[in-house]
Amino acid sequence: MELSDVADWAWGLSLIVLNTVVHVVGLGLLYWKGVKALERLVAHRHFLIVFVVGMSLAVLFATVLHSVEAFLWAAAYVLLGAMPDAKSAVLFSLNAASSYGHTQLALAPHWRLMGALEALNGVMLFGLTVASLFAMIPRVLALSSPDNQPKASAGVPEQE
Numbered sequence: 001m002e003l004s005d006v007a008d009w010a011w012g013l014s015l016i017v018l019n020t021v022v023h024v025v026g027l028g029l030l031y032w033k034g035v036k037a038l039e040r041l042v043a044h045r046h047f048l049i050v051f052v053v054g055m056s057l058a059v060l061f062a063t064v065l066h067s068v069e070a071f072l073w074a075a076a077y078v079l080l081g082a083m084p085d086a087k088s089a090v091l092f093s094l095n096a097a098s099s100y101g102h103t104q105l106a107l108a109p110h111w112r113l114m115g116a117l118e119a120l121n122g123v124m125l126f127g128l129t130v131a132s133l134f135a136m137i138p139r140v141l142a143l144s145s146p147d148n149q150p151k152a153s154a155g156v157p158e159q160e
Contacts, residue, residue, distance in 0.1 A: 008113035008114050008117070011076060011114055012113065012121075015073055015114075015117075015118070016120075019069040019125065020125070022065070023069060023125050026062075030058055030132065031135065034136065038050055038051075038140055038143065042143045051144075066125065066126070069125065070090065070094045073093040073114075074086065074093040075089070077114070082111035083105070083108075092105040092106075092107065092115070096122065097121065099119055
């Protein structure tokens with residue numbers, strides 16, 4: 001194992017840990033704050049509209065979260081001289097993290113292992129995102145049950 005391989009692993013694993021922490025905190029906020037916000041909204045609005053808008057915003061938030069993480073990798077690539085400029089680094093990073101793979105960009109030869117590590121990190125983070133969104137759906141769908149509908153105002157009899 002060469003010294004550059006050790007540097008690849010050290011930087012790659014450090015970025016994986018950093019991105020995982022950022023991701024878990026972000027998904028935790030999305031889950032707890034997002035579900036609470038939907039609970040408040042569904043009491044006063046049509047459930048389907050709240051569900052569609054809420055889940056769309058959750059996906060948008062997750063996309064922004066993945067983009068922030070790609071920018072962290074891109075910053076490391078520029079800092080290390082593995083990519084010539086920020087634009088190329090971001091494009092490479094988004095390609096690696098998403099396993100899209102249509103770019104002709106490549107990291108400097110002694111940093112190429114980092115690209116594979118970023119792809120591994122991307123797969124894991126996308127899996128966490130999907131699991132989190134799927135965990136939200138039953139909680140949000142439960143809001144449409146009759147037990148969670150707003151109660152009649154005091155003094156106004158409920159219709160049977």
